[in-house]
Amino acid sequence: MSTSIRLAIDVMGGDFGPRCIIPAVARSLLQIPDLHVLLVGDTEQIKSLCKKHKLPSARIRCIPTSQTILADDSPSSVLRGKHDASMRVAIEQVRDGQADGCLSAGNTGALMVLSRSILGTLDSIERPAIMAALPVAGKICYLLDIGANVDCTAVQLFQFALMGSEAVSELSGLKQPRVGLLNIGSEVNKGSQRVREAGELLRQSEALNYVGNVEGDGLFRGVADVVVCDGFVGNVVLKASEGLASYLQSELRQALTGTLLLRCLAPMLRMVLQPMIRRHNPGCYNGASLLGLKGVVVKSHGGADEDAFVAAIVRAAQASRSNLPQRIARRLEALGAISQSP
Amino acid sequence: MSTSIRLAIDVMGGDFGPRCIIPAVARSLLQIPDLHVLLVGDTEQIKSLCKKHKLPSARIRCIPTSQTILADDSPSSVLRGKHDASMRVAIEQVRDGQADGCLSAGNTGALMVLSRSILGTLDSIERPAIMAALPVAGKICYLLDIGANVDCTAVQLFQFALMGSEAVSELSGLKQPRVGLLNIGSEVNKGSQRVREAGELLRQSEALNYVGNVEGDGLFRGVADVVVCDGFVGNVVLKASEGLASYLQSELRQALTGTLLLRCLAPMLRMVLQPMIRRHNPGCYNGASLLGLKGVVVKSHGGADEDAFVAAIVRAAQASRSNLPQRIARRLEALGAISQSP
Numbered sequence: 001m002s003t004s005i006r007l008a009i010d011v012m013g014g015d016f017g018p019r020c021i022i023p024a025v026a027r028s029l030l031q032i033p034d035l036h037v038l039l040v041g042d043t044e045q046i047k048s049l050c051k052k053h054k055l056p057s058a059r060i061r062c063i064p065t066s067q068t069i070l071a072d073d074s075p076s077s078v079l080r081g082k083h084d085a086s087m088r089v090a091i092e093q094v095r096d097g098q099a100d101g102c103l104s105a106g107n108t109g110a111l112m113v114l115s116r117s118i119l120g121t122l123d124s125i126e127r128p129a130i131m132a133a134l135p136v137a138g139k140i141c142y143l144l145d146i147g148a149n150v151d152c153t154a155v156q157l158f159q160f161a162l163m164g165s166e167a168v169s170e171l172s173g174l175k176q177p178r179v180g181l182l183n184i185g186s187e188v189n190k191g192s193q194r195v196r197e198a199g200e201l202l203r204q205s206e207a208l209n210y211v212g213n214v215e216g217d218g219l220f221r222g223v224a225d226v227v228v229c230d231g232f233v234g235n236v237v238l239k240a241s242e243g244l245a246s247y248l249q250s251e252l253r254q255a256l257t258g259t260l261l262l263r264c265l266a267p268m269l270r271m272v273l274q275p276m277i278r279r280h281n282p283g284c285y286n287g288a289s290l291l292g293l294k295g296v297v298v299k300s301h302g303g304a305d306e307d308a309f310v311a312a313i314v315r316a317a318q319a320s321r322s323n324l325p326q327r328i329a330r331r332l333e334a335l336g337a338i339s340q341s342p
Numbered sequence: 343m344s345t346s347i348r349l350a351i352d353v354m355g356g357d358f359g360p361r362c363i364i365p366a367v368a369r370s371l372l373q374i375p376d377l378h379v380l381l382v383g384d385t386e387q388i389k390s391l392c393k394k395h396k397l398p399s400a401r402i403r404c405i406p407t408s409q410t411i412l413a414d415d416s417p418s419s420v421l422r423g424k425h426d427a428s429m430r431v432a433i434e435q436v437r438d439g440q441a442d443g444c445l446s447a448g449n450t451g452a453l454m455v456l457s458r459s460i461l462g463t464l465d466s467i468e469r470p471a472i473m474a475a476l477p478v479a480g481k482i483c484y485l486l487d488i489g490a491n492v493d494c495t496a497v498q499l500f501q502f503a504l505m506g507s508e509a510v511s512e513l514s515g516l517k518q519p520r521v522g523l524l525n526i527g528s529e530v531n532k533g534s535q536r537v538r539e540a541g542e543l544l545r546q547s548e549a550l551n552y553v554g555n556v557e558g559d560g561l562f563r564g565v566a567d568v569v570v571c572d573g574f575v576g577n578v579v580l581k582a583s584e585g586l587a588s589y590l591q592s593e594l595r596q597a598l599t600g601t602l603l604l605r606c607l608a609p610m611l612r613m614v615l616q617p618m619i620r621r622h623n624p625g626c627y628n629g630a631s632l633l634g635l636k637g638v639v640v641k642s643h644g645g646a647d648e649d650a651f652v653a654a655i656v657r658a659a660q661a662s663r664s665n666l667p668q669r670i671a672r673r674l675e676a677l678g679a680i681s682q683s684p
Contacts, residue, residue, distance in 0.1 A: 072529065074531075136589075147526055150526065150533055150534040150537075151534050182578060184489055184492065184573070184574055184577040184578065187414065189416075191492055191574065192492040192493050192574060195492075195574075215577075215578070215581050216577065216578040216579065216580065216581025216582035216583070216584075216585060217581040217582065217584055217585025217588075218581075218585070219582055219585060219586075220582065220585035220586045220588075220589040221585065221589070229578075231526070232526055232533065232534060232537075232575065233574065233575050233578055235526040235557075235558065236524060236526065236557070236558040236571075236575055236578075236579055237558065237578055237579060237582050238558065239557050239558025239559040239560075240558035240559065240561055240562065240579050240582060240583060241558075241582060241583075241586055242558075242559055243558060243559025243560070243561060243562035243563065244561075244562045244583050244586055244587065245586065245590065246559075246562075247478075247562045247563070248587065248590055251618050251621075252594070252615075252618065255614050255615055255617075255618045256614065256615075258614055259614065261610070262610075262614060265607070268601075268603070268604075272597050272598065272600055272601065272604060273594075273597055273598075275597075276593050276594065276597045279593075
């Protein structure tokens with residue numbers, strides 16, 4: 001592997017496709033000097049946009065594909081068909097050693113099944129999980145799983161904690177990230193049987209800095225750096241938080257333009273509130289990691305704008321640079337056969 | 343039953359006990375002219391606080407008890423012991439026809455098991471559920487279950503929808519509340535098997551105004567009036583929303599006092615933002631209904647302040663006035679044996 005970072009990007013995914021992704025790539029190439037990008041998708045669109053946004057030709061390569069995976073394609077149909085889909089070909093670049101990691105804003109279910117099928121799952125991992133960032137109290141709380149696994153066993157939740165801890169230690173530079181278990185109370189007897197069993201495994205483990213149960217409101221009090229839960233709960237909580245934050249921001253905007261005096265003060269208010277609004281803009285934290293695979297795969301929000309897609313590229317480059325899958329594999333190896341827990 | 347409303351209130355529950363509850367009762371008696379209150383708890387404290395806050399003696403009655411249920415008492419220990427606990431005696435007033443409904447800010451698990459044991463569950467209901475209000479887009483979205491049942495079958499989720507629809511129709515005056523199913527996507531094949539089966543039951547039912555799956559962010563876009571989910575997800579989402587809203591409010595407060603000019607403008611900003619902050623103060627929506635019981639039981643937030651406890655009393659009085667349990671029972675009867683669904 002060269003010392004530069006090579007990312008394969010599915011240019012056709014997401015709500016806005018190449019029109020949004022190519023300019024985001026242009027900005028990322030300026031921001032990350034050793035980044036090289038494989039642009040996977042419709043050549044004609046890519047070439048014209050690359051020209052328009054003046055992408056440096058030495059650092060990009062176009063990989064033409066003829067198919068696109070749609071938002072409502074079922075994961076099983078994607079697995080059987082669409083062999084020339086941009087998402088699939090982007091993942092194949094990682095398998096074939098052409099890229100250090102890949103990034104897509106397309107259909108999450110399809111990205112997960114294709115990644116599992118093409119790259120494979122790490123040896124002792126039962127199920128890969130998706131980890132996203134929640135902006136919290138000026139820091140970040142990472143939440144996993146956020147949608148890959150609607151039902152999880154206790155062992156799977158425990159494995160999510162190990163993978164999350166390793167990933168966050170790498171992404172945030174924290175030596176011993178505090179790991180919490182999302183639950184409906186602080187006492188150890190709270191929650192479903194699976195959650196209680198997961199708590200038992202986590203308490204017993206010496207490999208983690210386990211801080212116990214974290215309740216919904218605890219997510220926003222910065223009591224843990226990584227919080228594990230099944231993909232149903234994680235998905236609902238993540239989307240609810242994004243929905244509430246964006247709703248409150250629009251309410252605030254409306255309230256602060258309600259009077260003439262406030263409208264005159266608008267530039268100052270904007271300046272004062274900008275850092276806070278920015279801290280809670282989910283776009284700044286875009287780029288969810290698919291953990292537990294034998295390769296780096298990052299999922300961008302489908303509705304990501306240019307700024308948000310840049311954030312996802314930065315995240316993917318960071319995961320690729322640190323070779324996250326190999327780090328997680330080593331950590332699991334050192335722990336022995338954790339998948340044989342009760 | 344007289345035409346006035348008689349509420350039994352567990353005065354010993356919650357973080358602040360009688361000191362907060364008695365003044366809240368005083369205000370509620372002014373606000374609801376036909377309200378009569380049974381104050382259940384430590385007589386000495388109650389009498390002295392009633393005197394201090396000038397409660398009208400003709401409209402209150404004190405029921406002395408010697409025990410209090412603590413936050414960490416397990417539901418099973420509460421069921422076996424503490425026969426003279428204020429919470430238990432308050433519920434017994436409803437069973438014995440002395441009160442039209444009861445209200446407690448104490449241990450939720452204990453309140454649920456005692457209510458089920460003392461009042462009983464409605465005939466065709468498998469499990470009672472707790473319904474709370476989320477302030478959304480200037481309206482309210484009711485969410486159930488928020489913690490009574492960590493695992494739910496499809497039939498139970500369907501029953502929650504029926505109970506919630508009837509309750510919201512009564513509490514909000516909506517003729518056909520829009521009912522949604524909390525899920526991780528809009529498509530019918532999303533979610534766990536139980537959630538998919540619940541969706542099937544809901545789609546087939548003609549008794550409900552079913553609007554389909556609601557995602558986490560949909561909760562805050564006002565797409566449904568009632569949303570059903572299992573108690574684990576509901577509890578986490580409710581607490582996460584409260585935690586995020588209160589965190590963002592404190593951030594906002596801080597940002598708006600950051601400069602001297604802003605501090606001078608503070609009174610105006612407060613006036614402009616007050617309605618918005620009030621709309622999102624969970625206290626205004628305090629008072630979760632335990633639905634599916636043969637009597638009215640309302641749970642106040644443990645940390646409720648005086649304002650929030652007044653809101654819970656208003657909610658409990660409203661549920662008692664409309665005889666919600668009987669209305670739900672009639673609705674279930676009209677639908678036949680729904681608990682025999684697949």
